[in-house]
Amino acid sequence: MLKLDHVEKNYNDFHLNCSLEVHTDMVTGLIGANGAGKSTTFKAILGLINIDGGSITIFDKDARKLTLEDKEDIGVVLSEGTLSGYLNVKQGISILASMYRRFDRERFTEQCQRFQIPLDKLIKDFSTGMRAKLKLLIATSYGAKLLILDEPTAGLDVMAREELLDMLRDYMETEGRAVLISSHISTDLEGFCDDIYMIHKGEIVLHEDMDTILDTYGILKVSEEQYKHLDTSLLLYRRKESFGYKCVTGQKEYYMENYPDLVVEKGSIDELVTIMEKGEAL
Amino acid sequence: MKGLLIKDTHLAMFNKKIYIIFAFVACIMLVSTDFGESTAASDFIIGYFCFLFGMLVLTTITYDEFDHSISFLMTMPISRHTYVLEKYVFCFLGTLSGWILAVVLATGRMLVAGLPFAAGEWISGCIGVLLAIFMIMLVLIPLQIKFGSDNGKGVIMGVMIAFFVVFGLGKKVCDWLGIDIEGNLQYLINQLAIIPAWLIVVAVAVIYLAGIGISAAVSMRIVDKKQY
Incomplete structure (x- = not known):
């Protein structure tokens, strides 16, 4: 579903050289310390930064040639950034409904109520937890096949993290989906991922399935x-x-x-x- | 693009209180100004409204950048070029809305004041103001996209100051050289009067289409190079 082949990105004092694959019906985790290259990798996948070398394939297509319909099949949580903080969720709903043909307005509103996300409050005034929940709710609101989640549980307490991971487990109940997730909280990944990549100073230094890591x-x-x-x-x-x-x-x-x-x-x-x-x- | 227009309308509405105050000030100006025999005061108010509404688009660019929401926006099913084009459409719609509102108010005020004015001349003057403001926007949009909310205001202010300095210096130089600018402008306008109206319309349309094309192309190039 997603393949990175020697993707390179050079900054002044940082060099990314990353290869990884995300397969259908699997949850793949990307772990590493701060500054290891996780967010750069996510941004490269999403076309937010230009890469200096290598190739990125999503849905068997060059990522640069994805159509707008293809982009509707990708759900995204960025470590920084969601809908503008000067909007409220109600306004966000009207925007999402115009952007995504499969956006489920009713279900999204129900989920907001379930997770106690206020509809009329400006997003910039949300707590970290509310913001994290909103990001994930948006990413899972239009039936995307591939979720790209950069630190979706950052800043959440244990209960809220479990709630979000349950939401993701529900999401993966439907066949033909896949998740690439990064988190600095290892227990999140240990209990959720099938496959783990470890990135260190821009290089993938370890790739194993989760059971192998835990068993051997x-x-x-x-x-x-x-x-x-x-x-x-x-x-x-x-x-x-x-x-x-x-x-x-x-x-x-x-x-x-x-x-x-x-x-x-x-x-x-x-x-x-x-x-x-x-x-x-x- | 529909989703982006909805977003920008919501973002523009965030400042609705400030805009209501500005509109209220404009209305007071409209009511309290002694129009005399000239439409100059109305022209100013129309320009003021158009500029105010046109500035909405620049505000939305700033809001897009707040807290990295532009990064998330770029992961949605829109292209970078659609993002740019929407800013121009939104700017055009905003400026036009301000213009219509101002023309209606100013015309009403002049009718109430019993000011004699030729409808044809009046409306062509109003269109001139709209075109002038729109041309300014064609310069400001790429600048705001390029320099963003942090540096954009300073750069735009710098451009405005440079414009007035060049204009003021130019006038001084012309005065020093004994060139009668107003006389020459009047002569030019008189010459334009003998050109068929359709030709002027076509010329203006061509100039503006070229302006939009160049401005949008510059903005797209800037956005293409941006790293979110």
Whole structure:
């Protein structure tokens, strides 16, 4: 449904070189630290910035050649920006109804009531939570096949995040849809994504399905002495700690079986991001 | 484009209170001005209204940029060129609405005041004001799109000041050189009077179509290069 092939974007001190694929009926997560290139990747996909190299294919078409009808099949949440803050939701509804042929006015209004989004209040006066809910409601209001969601849960409390993720799960109940989502809250992605890409300094450094990460990836906590005698061929990253090293492996079973004295913890996205960001690749 | 026009109408309505105050001031000016034997005061009020309504379009560009909403707008099923064209359509509709309102009010005021005026001359003068304001808008729209809400106001102000400085200096230079501008303009207008009306209409239409084409092309180029 979506394919990025060596998409490049150069800024003064940043270089993006990103390849990824989003398949139908799958939820793909893009994770990385702040400034890793997530938003740049999303903007490139949506044609908001010009790319310096590579290609982007959406619905098997060059992204630059998408028709307006094709754009109606893409639902978007940007980390910054939604309908103008000087509009209220009622006015937004009339705009969306004119822009999207499949916009479901009744359902959207019902959802606004359900999520306690005021219809008459200016959007600029919304709280972070209200704004986040509105963004996602808009993205899912016209039956788009592909959702591109950049930090849709940012600034939300646990309850609100669960509500939004439930909304997305409902959305994925319909066949033929796909989601590309970024979030800095790993638990959101762990419980929702089928596939994960990890981006670091503009490069995709890891691509695995979520189950593999949770089942086979592990964090080893080793002293310097233990590290000296460790088989490092199956280690991916390491980070220096006061006690020695924290290492990431994609074969935790191997280390659990062969080094029973080692502390091997279950892989978590948070740990992976931290070790990648602060540590070094092996 | 329909959705964009609806959006801009809503955004323009956000400032409706300010515009009602401006309109109220214009009405007071209209009522309190001693028209004498001239239509100059009416011409000013018509220009004032047209400019005010035309400025609505520049306000909507500023609102589009507020809090990155332009980025979201560009993900909707519109093209960048449609976004630009809609600004011109909205500007034309806004300026025209202000013009119609002002012409009706000014004509009514002159009729009430019992001012003798030739309908043909009056309406052609009014159309002249509309065209002049519209030409200014053709310059201001690309500037606002290019420089945005932060720098746009300064640049537009700079352009206006430059215009008046050039105009004022030009007049001084002409005076110094002994060139009678008013006399020459009057001569030009007299010469225009012998040109068939249809030819003038065609010439004005061609000039304005070219102006719109150039201005829109510049705006589209600016928008094409923008990174949202």
